[in-house]
Amino acid sequence: xxxxxxxxxxxxxxxxxxxxxxxxxxxxxxxxxxxxxxxxxxxxxxxxxxxxxxxxxxxxxxxxxxxxxxxxxxxxxxxxxxxxxxxxxxxxxxxxxxxxxxxxxxxxxxxxxxxxxxxxxxxxxxxxxxxxxxxxxxxxxxxxxxxxxxxxxxxxxxxxxxxxxxxxxxxxxxxxxxxxxxxxxxxxxxxxxxxxxxxxxxxxxxxxxxxxxxxxxxxxxxxxxxxxxxxxxxxxxxxxxxxxxxxxxxxxxxxxxxxxxxxxxxxxxxxxxxxxxxxxxxxxxxxxxxxxxxxxxxxxxxxxxxxxxxxxx
Amino acid sequence: xxxxxxxxxxxxxxxxxxxxxxxxxxxxxxxxxxxxxxxxxxxxxxxxxxxxxxxxxxxxxxxxxxxxxxxxxxxxxxxxxxxxxxxxxxxxxxxxxxxxxxxxxxxxxxxxxxxxxxxxxxxxxxxxxxxxxxxxxxxxxxxxxxxxxxxxxxxxxxxxxxxxxxxxxxxxxxxxxxxxxxxxxxxxxxxxxxxxxxxxxxxxxxxxxxxxx
Numbered sequence: 001x002x003x004x005x006x007x008x009x010x011x012x013x014x015x016x017x018x019x020x021x022x023x024x025x026x027x028x029x030x031x032x033x034x035x036x037x038x039x040x041x042x043x044x045x046x047x048x049x050x051x052x053x054x055x056x057x058x059x060x061x062x063x064x065x066x067x068x069x070x071x072x073x074x075x076x077x078x079x080x081x082x083x084x085x086x087x088x089x090x091x092x093x094x095x096x097x098x099x100x101x102x103x104x105x106x107x108x109x110x111x112x113x114x115x116x117x118x119x120x121x122x123x124x125x126x127x128x129x130x131x132x133x134x135x136x137x138x139x140x141x142x143x144x145x146x147x148x149x150x151x152x153x154x155x156x157x158x159x160x161x162x163x164x165x166x167x168x169x170x171x172x173x174x175x176x177x178x179x180x181x182x183x184x185x186x187x188x189x190x191x192x193x194x195x196x197x198x199x200x201x202x203x204x205x206x207x208x209x210x211x212x213x214x215x216x217x218x219x220x221x222x223x224x225x226x227x228x229x230x231x232x233x234x235x236x237x238x239x240x241x242x243x244x245x246x247x248x249x250x251x252x253x254x255x256x257x258x259x260x261x262x263x264x265x266x267x268x269x270x271x272x273x274x275x276x277x278x279x280x281x282x283x284x285x286x287x288x289x290x291x292x293x294x295x296x297x298x299x300x301x302x303x304x305x306x307x308x309x310x311x312x313x
Numbered sequence: 314x315x316x317x318x319x320x321x322x323x324x325x326x327x328x329x330x331x332x333x334x335x336x337x338x339x340x341x342x343x344x345x346x347x348x349x350x351x352x353x354x355x356x357x358x359x360x361x362x363x364x365x366x367x368x369x370x371x372x373x374x375x376x377x378x379x380x381x382x383x384x385x386x387x388x389x390x391x392x393x394x395x396x397x398x399x400x401x402x403x404x405x406x407x408x409x410x411x412x413x414x415x416x417x418x419x420x421x422x423x424x425x426x427x428x429x430x431x432x433x434x435x436x437x438x439x440x441x442x443x444x445x446x447x448x449x450x451x452x453x454x455x456x457x458x459x460x461x462x463x464x465x466x467x468x469x470x471x472x473x474x475x476x477x478x479x480x481x482x483x484x485x486x487x488x489x490x491x492x493x494x495x496x497x498x499x500x501x502x503x504x505x506x507x508x509x510x511x512x513x514x515x516x517x518x519x520x521x522x523x524x525x526x
Binding site: 035103105161162178179180181182183184185199200202203204206207210220262263265267269271272274275300302303304305306307308 | 368370371372373408411414415416417418456458459460461462463464465466467468500501502503
């Protein structure tokens, strides 16, 4: 009797395994359909007056728009005086919303000033600080700024489920709203990060209290790739060295299509682009400028899903 | 607070199982002796496994990811064919296929498990081989980070693992087993997270020779 048990046992197990693999493989193949890619690229170097002007956000936006166009994106690009909240909400987002389908990919890129402060429309008990990006005209008129929640709401008419928000601005890590993940990269590299025990405790707490909502921009709405943490600045160079003639983060992001395919599969995901930019900033920028208080680190959203940002070149 | 009812239920299940098992061993000694393993006692082990994981989020369709695990185990018998086990290991899950433009992220980290096991002899080939069969059922707590990030997250899992254990008397206190581990993860951001695969395990029963001179 027992001699018959062993082959049946293995056969049933192997059968179940093969069925599962076949089903998953088939569903992956069936969904391997082409999709369109859209991008809105904003860069603001020229703010009201001259005291708050930056040098390179317009160059960042031009270079990023060129790269995305080369990658097959349909790009809407606006610089300086044209990069306003009005244009974004009433012209550019509706244009993408009219064209983008559910399976498409949408990327919003912004280079310019960012900041944090004040209490915004955050859920009680969550991130008490509101982060902002400053479009043209927003330094003198606060109604032209975008908070994290407002930015997400602005993109809600776009049906594309794959949304990526890339921010090369100060305090931009505060736009990330992770529901379940404890980030080991501190929100400022000059503040002590959580110990492993504290991170484990936070991860347990997040799991126990997760209710499907999140402050800021949750990963199931959009993956955010930020230049810096919530409590730190991002930089452009010159005046500091190394001299990139770009925002430091954008400089490395522009290399991600050719250098960032970490696993060699032919695609650069948002996480791979994050990893490449983070490693390079740590290696080339933070090592030199960290002693002057100018070290910073990119951050990326959590969540179980990632999107292909570039095809590897 | 939410962990306490779960711990109480687990403890109650454990006590019930131990009581039933002890009763079975006492009330049906002949049956227990017939299926009793020829190699027994506390066991230390090391294992590895590989397989496929299935993931489905509320927003994206099912996809498949490769996964692997290596771990160390300690098994403490309660009675001859039933016991408690503990494991500590490393688990890794790779990215799913990115060809659709969306992929499930790879992740890796620590898994700590506690389980119940039952096993007995299935067949014997003279003095050369004892074939044992067993099953593991338990749970694990997993602390993992997404690949290329420092984003740490937690999730618990349930594990069932039927196995065949080969004992070559010539090798003394060592056995090798083949298993079919299956795991159901309780991820709060996924509708489904499960995996199945093949496992290999080496066990060492340090008291084997002392108990069976």
